[in-house]
Amino acid sequence: GKGKSEHSAIPSLKHMEKKGGDLARTVEQQLLFSWVELIRVAFRQFPDKLPFALVSVLAALITVSSQTNAIQSSDVFAVLLRLVNVFISYCRYLVGIFWPAELSIFYPIHWYSITPTSVITSIFVIGTVSILVCWNAGRRPYLLTGWFWFLISMLPVIGIVHVGAQSMADRYLYNASFGVFLAVVWLVSEALTGSLRNLADKRVLLQTLQIGGVAAVLILGATITVTTYRRCVRWQTELGPFYEAIDHDPTNWMAHLIVAEKLLEQGRYESAIEHTQAVTQEDSRFYVLHAFACRELGNSAEAKKLLKQAIELSPDNALALSMLAVIHAESDQATEAKTLLELAEQKLKLPVNQLQARTPPIVLRNCGVTLLQLGRTQEAIQRFEAAVSLDHRNADLVRDLAGAELQVELIDRAIERVQALTTTSPNDSASYSFLGLALQKAGRHVEAEQSLRRALELEPAQPHASLQLADILLSSGRIDEAKKALQDSLSHLYSRKVTRETQQWKGELNSQLGDVLLAKKDLSGAIRHYQAAIESTPDQFSANNNLAWLLATEPDPTVRDPEKAIQLAEHANALPGGQDKGSLGTLAAAYAAAGRIDEAIRTAEQALSLAEAKGDAASAAQLRTQLELHRQGKPLIESVLKATEEKD
Numbered sequence: 001g002k003g004k005s006e007h008s009a010i011p012s013l014k015h016m017e018k019k020g021g022d023l024a025r026t027v028e029q030q031l032l033f034s035w036v037e038l039i040r041v042a043f044r045q046f047p048d049k050l051p052f053a054l055v056s057v058l059a060a061l062i063t064v065s066s067q068t069n070a071i072q073s074s075d076v077f078a079v080l081l082r083l084v085n086v087f088i089s090y091c092r093y094l095v096g097i098f099w100p101a102e103l104s105i106f107y108p109i110h111w112y113s114i115t116p117t118s119v120i121t122s123i124f125v126i127g128t129v130s131i132l133v134c135w136n137a138g139r140r141p142y143l144l145t146g147w148f149w150f151l152i153s154m155l156p157v158i159g160i161v162h163v164g165a166q167s168m169a170d171r172y173l174y175n176a177s178f179g180v181f182l183a184v185v186w187l188v189s190e191a192l193t194g195s196l197r198n199l200a201d202k203r204v205l206l207q208t209l210q211i212g213g214v215a216a217v218l219i220l221g222a223t224i225t226v227t228t229y230r231r232c233v234r235w236q237t238e239l240g241p242f243y244e245a246i247d248h249d250p251t252n253w254m255a256h257l258i259v260a261e262k263l264l265e266q267g268r269y270e271s272a273i274e275h276t277q278a279v280t281q282e283d284s285r286f287y288v289l290h291a292f293a294c295r296e297l298g299n300s301a302e303a304k305k306l307l308k309q310a311i312e313l314s315p316d317n318a319l320a321l322s323m324l325a326v327i328h329a330e331s332d333q334a335t336e337a338k339t340l341l342e343l344a345e346q347k348l349k350l351p352v353n354q355l356q357a358r359t360p361p362i363v364l365r366n367c368g369v370t371l372l373q374l375g376r377t378q379e380a381i382q383r384f385e386a387a388v389s390l391d392h393r394n395a396d397l398v399r400d401l402a403g404a405e406l407q408v409e410l411i412d413r414a415i416e417r418v419q420a421l422t423t424t425s426p427n428d429s430a431s432y433s434f435l436g437l438a439l440q441k442a443g444r445h446v447e448a449e450q451s452l453r454r455a456l457e458l459e460p461a462q463p464h465a466s467l468q469l470a471d472i473l474l475s476s477g478r479i480d481e482a483k484k485a486l487q488d489s490l491s492h493l494y495s496r497k498v499t500r501e502t503q504q505w506k507g508e509l510n511s512q513l514g515d516v517l518l519a520k521k522d523l524s525g526a527i528r529h530y531q532a533a534i535e536s537t538p539d540q541f542s543a544n545n546n547l548a549w550l551l552a553t554e555p556d557p558t559v560r561d562p563e564k565a566i567q568l569a570e571h572a573n574a575l576p577g578g579q580d581k582g583s584l585g586t587l588a589a590a591y592a593a594a595g596r597i598d599e600a601i602r603t604a605e606q607a608l609s610l611a612e613a614k615g616d617a618a619s620a621a622q623l624r625t626q627l628e629l630h631r632q633g634k635p636l637i638e639s640v641l642k643a644t645e646e647k648d
Helices: 002-066 079-098 116-135 141-157 170-197 202-234 240-248 253-265 269-276 284-296 300-313 318-330 334-347 359-373 377-390 395-407 411-424 429-441 445-458 463-475 479-494 500-519 523-536 541-553 562-574 581-593 597-613 617-631 638-647
Strands: 166-168
Touching (some): 079 141, 395 411, 463 500, 500 523, 500 541, 581 597
């Protein structure tokens, strides 16, 4: 009856409790045994895995050591922002796996783009997927494996320890994406298998899936092929990937920086300036590149201003300091140049991780150039030698060193250096041009002419080679050949964009061509080219001096212009290289032509004193004749001077 059933139920419940307790204890024992066994096996196999562990540790140490410069401090990238960027980067990587659009060679960090919405969304997505994966781990372990393969593989490069200035990099995704594809493929496979179990006619579905799969693969393959082809066409040039990065993100400062550097190397200074001004990044490198472009375009004042701004942003920027030293030295501001030179060399003693790897050779070169301008040639040679030892393949550095050696009459050593360059780089026109200069200085004129002609054959627009060749041709009386060489070089030069360098060469070539035409008695041609030289380079010494002499001493009254001659001669004497016997003699002739006899006498006496002090007998004799004419109250006319000299 009822009591029996109740009586029988009580012992049954107690029995169940006993069995449940035994089961729980059994499970605890099994779990404990499993953990103990796992630890025992792990320790037993650890010696076998020790080499791999050591290699991993060594690889990690090497990575950290090699990226010392790139690892950002917590002062720059706040810990909280880095952690927030981790979730956003995970989401961006996931999107990139399934929709790889707007890929870039460099992804800059834009902290301003981290909004509360993007943070909450990314944390929600990563958190939700992680929870769902763990929830289904028992039934679908492949989801757990694939998802955490992705998360853990990305963990070292996701940005917790920030390496470099990029927010992410596509290359980090190669291995991690396998985990995502593993999970997706197995999930799709399971879904299709489950669908097939519930269908009566499986054959039709399988055929449909096979046809659809093949079609999808073909369409996807064709799409990828076309997209890849278009990308490869654009990436054929060195700057293609960076231009594409700028198209995707106009504020990509790294892409703008690299493009600006390359454009400067190509001499495209205006285009380089556009890229240095395209972003608002407060980076001293942009100011340095902009300053370099301005200096090459002849705007030294703006270059100074930009370099000072660069130094304000980065006081340890040795490159900016050395460039500013060069500009001051070229402007005859010796005190400022020396101070900046000392500062730049002090910065070179900083730890390597505080300097760009390629900066020291450039800085040392600038220091050498500054020292040359200051007349400290031996010290300049030491800086150039140090620069070459750091970058011995840099032909510009080797030529700078050889040029300094020429100044101290180490001609054979300079020739040997540059001959080595022509051997290793047989198509380097600049090296052949320099070799011609060195050979000419050594008195080996035939070899010099051959070398210069080879330089012009490789690069017709080689003004320095044209000037040297014209000088050799003039010295051997081949005036017409010299004239043609100069005219050819000028025609090439005028077809190039106007820069500081091209303007200087126009001044040199026009001045030399004026001398050639004057020797051929082509006065109008000589005047025209002297004027063109001064127009290109107002401070071109020889053009100012020679045109002043012509306008002051020419017998033809339609050519003579005393006032203009005084203006040109005074300017020439105010330039570096002025106040010598020749320019003072020109100024004296200009004063006499304008009727300012007293000033002409004083200036001629000063010129004569300089000629006698230097032991220049020929110049002294001509100046005595000129002075005698001035004391007689007569201007110096070229024909009168020659007649007087012949009479004497």
